[in-house]
Amino acid sequence: MTRSNDFMKLRYDLWEEGTDDLTLEQEAALLRIVLLIYRRGGPFPNKPETIARSLRKSARFTERIIGQLVELGKLKIEDGMIHNTRAINEVAEREARSRQMAQLGSAGGTTRARRQKQAAEAASVPVEPDHQDDIVFRAGSKMLTRAEIEELKDTFPHINVRGELAAIQGAIVKKDDWRGFIRSVLKNADTKAREAKLKIEAQARAPIAQRPAYRPPLV
Numbered sequence: 001m002t003r004s005n006d007f008m009k010l011r012y013d014l015w016e017e018g019t020d021d022l023t024l025e026q027e028a029a030l031l032r033i034v035l036l037i038y039r040r041g042g043p044f045p046n047k048p049e050t051i052a053r054s055l056r057k058s059a060r061f062t063e064r065i066i067g068q069l070v071e072l073g074k075l076k077i078e079d080g081m082i083h084n085t086r087a088i089n090e091v092a093e094r095e096a097r098s099r100q101m102a103q104l105g106s107a108g109g110t111t112r113a114r115r116q117k118q119a120a121e122a123a124s125v126p127v128e129p130d131h132q133d134d135i136v137f138r139a140g141s142k143m144l145t146r147a148e149i150e151e152l153k154d155t156f157p158h159i160n161v162r163g164e165l166a167a168i169q170g171a172i173v174k175k176d177d178w179r180g181f182i183r184s185v186l187k188n189a190d191t192k193a194r195e196a197k198l199k200i201e202a203q204a205r206a207p208i209a210q211r212p213a214y215r216p217p218l219v
Contacts, residue, residue: 008034008035008038008090009090014160014162014163017160017162018074018160018162018163019074021072021158021193021197022072022074025065026065026068026069026072026074029055029062029065029066029069030069030074030075030084032054032055033051033054033066033069033075033082033084034084034087035054036051036054037082037083037084037087037088037091038087038090038091041091041095042088042091043078043081043082043083043088044081044082045080045081045082046066046077046080046081046082048060048062048063048066049062051066051082066082068200071196071199071200072193072196072197072200073159073189073192073193073196085163085166085167086163086166086167089166089167089169134146134147136149136162137149137162137165139165139169139170139172139173139178140172140173142172142173142178144165149161149162152182152183152186155183155186156186156187156189156190157190158190158193158194158197159186159189159190159193161186164185164186164189165182168181168182168185
């Protein structure tokens with residue numbers, strides 16, 4: 001359920017990085033669908049005739065563009081519901097923060113220091129290292145530096161590395177060989193994204209069949 005003070009957190013650098021491989025038409029459709037996820041507070045039914053109203057396009061166009069975004073790994077359809085992992089994770093985090101603040105606010109007489117301590121413990125905030133400015137990704141006690149992220153971007157150029165990391169953040173915490181796990185997941189996602197992009201490019205280059213010119217019958 002949405003409220004009047006709800007907002008969508010948008011990291012413009014991550015958005016640009018994650019949509020570099022999209023056409024302007026695909027990016028606009030993705031943004032509209034992500035907004036629907038935020039508005040509804042989670043996944044919603046894959047019904048092109050309904051989604052078309054938000055895209056201000058036909059149901060046929062909507063079905064086609066959703067299919068392209070699924071092939072490119074920007075959306076997922078599970079049990080008839082449209083998902084975007086990053087948006088759904090952020091909606092869940094927003095709801096968790098809202099509940100946490102409500103609980104802290106109802107605890108009368110709690111000092112400011114105690115409230116801050118409770119919030120930090122609830123969020124499992126790790127101790128910041130001396131080189132905290134270099135840390136750009138964190139999953140519990142597992143951390144990646146800016147240089148490590150850049151190396152992953154170079155290795156897997158067809159995907160939004162930070163977006164993929166955010167999607168598996170919870171799983172990383174539980175892994176012993178977490179670096180190997182990260183590379184395995186990113187390699188799989190990069191391969192799928194590259195193949196989907198090549199498929200769409202091939203379709204775009206394919207010649208359009210022309211109907212033969214009409215010839216009137218001989219009298």
